[in-house]
Amino acid sequence: MSQLESLKGRKYPSKEHASRVLGHYVEKTSKDKSEFAFYIAGEAEVLIPYCDQTKPFRQNRYFFYLSGCNIPGSHVLYYGDSDKLVLYLPDVDKEDIMWSGLPTSIDEAYAKYDVDEVKFGHDLELDLSLLVAGKVSVLTTDINDFNKLFSPHLTLGGDDFFYALDESRLIKDQYELELMRHAARITDNCHLAVMSAIPIETEETHIHAEFTYHALRQGSKAQAYDPICCSGTSCSTLHYVKNDQPITAEKHSILIDAGAEWENYASDVTRCFPINGDWKEEHLAIYNIVLRMQNVTKEMIKPGASWEEIHLTAHRVMIEEFLNLGIFKKEYSVQELFDAKMSARFFPHGLGHLLGMDTHDVGGNPNYSDPDPLLQYLRLRRPLQAGMTLTDEPGVYFLPFLLEDVLNDPSKNKYIDRPVLDKYWYVGGVRIEDDLLVTDTGYENFTKITNDPKEITEIIKKGLAKGKEGFHIVI
Numbered sequence: 001m002s003q004l005e006s007l008k009g010r011k012y013p014s015k016e017h018a019s020r021v022l023g024h025y026v027e028k029t030s031k032d033k034s035e036f037a038f039y040i041a042g043e044a045e046v047l048i049p050y051c052d053q054t055k056p057f058r059q060n061r062y063f064f065y066l067s068g069c070n071i072p073g074s075h076v077l078y079y080g081d082s083d084k085l086v087l088y089l090p091d092v093d094k095e096d097i098m099w100s101g102l103p104t105s106i107d108e109a110y111a112k113y114d115v116d117e118v119k120f121g122h123d124l125e126l127d128l129s130l131l132v133a134g135k136v137s138v139l140t141t142d143i144n145d146f147n148k149l150f151s152p153h154l155t156l157g158g159d160d161f162f163y164a165l166d167e168s169r170l171i172k173d174q175y176e177l178e179l180m181r182h183a184a185r186i187t188d189n190c191h192l193a194v195m196s197a198i199p200i201e202t203e204e205t206h207i208h209a210e211f212t213y214h215a216l217r218q219g220s221k222a223q224a225y226d227p228i229c230c231s232g233t234s235c236s237t238l239h240y241v242k243n244d245q246p247i248t249a250e251k252h253s254i255l256i257d258a259g260a261e262w263e264n265y266a267s268d269v270t271r272c273f274p275i276n277g278d279w280k281e282e283h284l285a286i287y288n289i290v291l292r293m294q295n296v297t298k299e300m301i302k303p304g305a306s307w308e309e310i311h312l313t314a315h316r317v318m319i320e321e322f323l324n325l326g327i328f329k330k331e332y333s334v335q336e337l338f339d340a341k342m343s344a345r346f347f348p349h350g351l352g353h354l355l356g357m358d359t360h361d362v363g364g365n366p367n368y369s370d371p372d373p374l375l376q377y378l379r380l381r382r383p384l385q386a387g388m389t390l391t392d393e394p395g396v397y398f399l400p401f402l403l404e405d406v407l408n409d410p411s412k413n414k415y416i417d418r419p420v421l422d423k424y425w426y427v428g429g430v431r432i433e434d435d436l437l438v439t440d441t442g443y444e445n446f447t448k449i450t451n452d453p454k455e456i457t458e459i460i461k462k463g464l465a466k467g468k469e470g471f472h473i474v475i
């Protein structure tokens, strides 16, 4: 796939990234920039044991951030003092050309990457040793299989180096945002394709296949994470990736959480729908609760806002609506139910997380040992800033395993009207997830695939009207 029209003539801004990391590092450590350099090894191809195939390649995100280079076996070195960024391409293996074709040349690399110098891997040892001889610490993230050869010259940068890298990655620049918008566009089309192809989706696997087929056709070779394609009560399993069950007549709800990747930048989107397009009363009621949780919380997004507060607001909305439905008994107030943390087992995950090169991106400062069950799994624990990209993904689930304790505990089950609750188990769960950018005044939503239940029905019915013959392959 060619470069995006909006980015034509521009390079991935790795030099700007490197100087941003330098700025954060100097600010954090008060060190003089003449005292250190940054070095990161990219991932290399790794053989599968006892086999001549390689493991799937996924570029090291810190390396990519400082180089924009996806070539396996490359290295990057940044001289803090002179602001010089050097990319080292892997040494040419002549025997491999027959199998893999010509590698990227030095000239091609100069034209493609935003670096000051391009060299080969065999130059690296000397460059590193000269730095060390000049009393410059060459900081790296860790010693691993791809850089251990050079470990005598390297110094672990520790928490301060990770801090500088992660703080830089936290705020996306315009180039990165264009990549993310494109990943989101691809993902929109894939979700639309899944909703439109019900006649040929009689297994969870078919939903998975439909999504990834359309991502690949649009040039996205990797998914940001394993697609979650579930039906019926399996919709209550948050990271369900078996995706192998038949979608039988008694199953009603579908949940698909999947996102394509573009140039190492992720999207992460969830949609839910009734398999035949007709919402059942309980399913629609839960869907509308989750939609309201998302709408209310989206409108709270702006610089300076507390994500924890926004997340807890989603819990309050859920409690209000559970009172309206009668799942929670009406004699209790929203505050009492909130204080009893009664929403925690129905909405057990965080409202959203940072999104970037990683699906759960760096810099969120989560605290998984937080004793508060409402906050334990919240992956973003810092005030919002313009330029952050994140998901807003409320959910409501009916997972027997998770609710067992609550239903057996008299201090908790007194709040629940059991016969009312029992009408909802078949729904499994509903999650609605969009990808957002925090702007100076609020937010921009990258996700355009509809979340309106009526529009979703229309899309599904249109697909159903085509019948199996409306699709190229009938199985």
Ligand SMILES: [Mn+2]
Pocket (backbone or CB within 6 Å): 268, 353, 391, 393, 433
């Ligand atoms: Mn997510």
